[in-house]
Amino acid sequence: MKLDKVKELDGAVSTQEDKKAKEELYSFYRNEEIKHHLHIIVKIGIYVAFTAFIAVFVVRLTHLIIPNNYHWLDELQIQNIDKIFFSGALGGVIGGYLKDRINKY
Numbered sequence: 001m002k003l004d005k006v007k008e009l010d011g012a013v014s015t016q017e018d019k020k021a022k023e024e025l026y027s028f029y030r031n032e033e034i035k036h037h038l039h040i041i042v043k044i045g046i047y048v049a050f051t052a053f054i055a056v057f058v059v060r061l062t063h064l065i066i067p068n069n070y071h072w073l074d075e076l077q078i079q080n081i082d083k084i085f086f087s088g089a090l091g092g093v094i095g096g097y098l099k100d101r102i103n104k105y
Contacts, residue, residue, distance in 0.1 A: 046097075058079055 024062050063071055073081075 056084070060085070 059073070060078070063073060063078060
């Protein structure tokens with residue numbers, strides 16, 4: 001009979017294998033916790049970016065609809081907004097992220 005595998009109830013006696021197993025388990029949970037927090041941060045970032053995108057889109061749409069005497073942005077600012085929407089970089093980033101997310105499911 002192998003007595004080194006026998007443990008006391010309080011856990012005072014443990015083998016090196018048990019210690020390694022516990023360390024691996026704790027390491028796994030730490031990594032999962034970090035992943036969980038990063039996921040939350042990324043989700044918040046996406047919500048903030050989407051809200052900003054919608055706000056800028058509404059401003060640009062408003063400038064197309066209202067009469068010229070009510071405009072508060074100059075031509076350079078409107079061109080910069082158009083560059084953001086039509087450059088494709090923003091769509092590429094969002095599309096790449098969504099493609100990656102969809103492939104995981």
